[in-house]
Amino acid sequence: MADNSRKAALPPLRIALAGLGTVGTGVIRLLEANGAMVAARAGRDMRIVAVSARERSRDRGIDLSRYDWHDDMTEMPAREDVDAVVELVGGSDGPALTLARRTLGAGKSLVTANKAMVAHHGLDLAELAAQNGAALKFEAAVAGGIPVVKGLREGAAANAIEQIYGILNGTSNFILSAMEDTGADFDEMLASAQERGFAEADPTFDIEGVDAAHKLAILAAIAFGCRIDFASVETQGISRVRAADIRQAATLGFAIRLIGMADTEEQEGMTKLLQRVRPCLVPKDHPLAAVDGPTNAVVTEGNFSGRLLFQGAGAGDGPTASAVVADLIDLARGEAGGETSAPFSVPVADLKAMPPADPSGRKGRTYLRFTVYDRPGVLAEITAAMRDAEVSIESLIQEGRSDDGSEVLVAMVTHEGPEGCVTKAIELLADAEGLTAPPLVMPILQA
Structure with a gap:
């Protein structure tokens, strides 16, 4: 006779949320709107129990009275009723890094959208996670709502990745495609991006390629199974591109896009890694030439899959919140941590350093x-x-x-x-x- 008994329901995944900007409030709104569906797909409920942000009194348009408030977010991992911490504060160091270390050190899983922290400290955090049986998840740190980390780690797992490249910064892409559409020069389109909320008051990280370089270093580590090496990313931004360059490129059959690109090459008897962020002329018949506005797109070239294109919104509350909650669903389904929990293509202990390649012969x-x-x-x-x-x-x-x-x-x-x-x-x-x-x-x- 068949056993029709149902397994006991799993307890809720209890979450502490640090950072209540557009993404943090987006996570709360997503769980409010899609909570039943998320719980069904995760196999258990998700419950935010504690929150923290810089300003408690700020009106965020959501009811925070249901959650315990912490002025010091680094205290939240010590709570007995917290299973996972979501870090949406930003910054490569400071309180965000302290929170990450305390979370993983306590054997609790961490979900983060902080690309700068992952690019600078991701390997140390992954090792800390493995030592304490926790999971480190950062899908939202690369290309917003596009599931490129999961796509590389799972969907393309049977392939040797030969090259990974793409448009990794929505601000720069908005400016370049707007220059294309309007014929205006860089400064005018940067001001337009700031007015529309696509660029920060200080846009340096975006327009000089640093944001894209953070993302590229993470993607390269996943694609090639190596240690993250942000310091070796050659970076050139778009601030010197003029309207005349856009016109000339169009006349020649190209669009100008800020491209992050990484691949490997055998040099001097060893595998070396080349990582670059630079404005490039992209042929009009290439998929990346048609990517406009504040959109991200990542192309991978696999030895059996061929070209794969991941495209979508690279920032914003909805897309990034979607990626954060997707990581939480993975945790809820039982990804408890260990050597394979960090989203690299091999266990973190097996990740090797790759020396930078010399591009002169290319x-x-x-x-x-x-x-x-x-x-x-x-x-x-x-x-x-x-x-x-x-x-x-x-x-x-x-x-x-x-x-x-x-x-x-x-x-x-x-x-x-x-x-x-x-x-x-x-x-x-x-x-x-x-x-x-x-x-x-x-x-x-x-x-």
């Missing part, structure tokens, strides 16, 4: 833009440096002509050749009197 095409005085001999100076560095020029365009001999723009696209040759040419022009600013160098992404 071949590709490059877009170079020079800001020069409009006077005789300047173009000859540039082309002589290209000749001496063995850079072959495919096309050359001068943007306008000044009436007073002041600066004009000269843009060129190279034939395919070693990257080290372009680097040498730029070095030869370092003291060129005809240049009014350092050249802007943007690689052309291979379709």
Whole structure:
């Protein structure tokens, strides 16, 4: 006779939530709106028991009276009625890191959207989690609501990842695609992004590529089974991209996007890792060229799966809250921690350091833009440096002509050749009197 008895219901997953900004309040709203569905999918209820934020009196549009309030969020892991802590405070160090260490040290699981903390301290935290039988979850730290961490760790687990790259910062992508649409220059579109809430008052981390570099370092570690190495990410932002560059790229059949890219290469008898964040010219027929606005997209190239594209909202209360709660569902389903609990492709104890690769021998095409005085001999100076560095020029365009001999723009696209040759040419022009600013160098992404 079949046993139709039902298993005893699991107790609720009891959660402490630190940080009540847009994402933190988004988590509360999501659990209020979808609580029954989330519980059914998780196999148990989820219950927030304690919260903490900088300002208690601030009106957040939600009822916080149901939860215990902590002025010091780092006290919450010590509560006996807390199973997991959600950290949404931000910052690579300070109270967020203290909270993370105390949570994992107490054997309680941590869910975080803090990409800076994971990029700088993720491996130490993963080791602490493994030592104490806890889980470290950070799907929301990379690309907001896009399940790329889970996609890499689970969906693409049968593949050797050959390359991972994509648009990892919504602010920069909004600015570049708005420059495309309007013909306006960078400063005007940055101001527009700030007015619409897509850029911070201090946008440096976004427009100079640091935010994307944090995410890339995490993705590279997952994709290639290596230790996170944020310090080795070569980073160049978009603040020097002009409307003229956008026009020239479009004329040539490209869009300009800030691309984070990582891959490996065998050099000197060992596997080395190249990680870069740079504005690139993307062919119009490539999927990333069509990604506009504050959207993120990640492309992986697997040796059997081929190209996989993950695309969606990279920030915002709803998408990021969705990723946070997805991690909580994993915990509720029984991911109790241990060596395989951190979302890397191998146990954290097996993660190896990969030395940075030398890119000089890599071949590709490059877009170079020079800001020069409009006077005789300047173009000859540039082309002589290209000749001496063995850079072959495919096309050359001068943007306008000044009436007073002041600066004009000269843009060129190279034939395919070693990257080290372009680097040498730029070095030869370092003291060129005809240049009014350092050249802007943007690689052309291979379709």
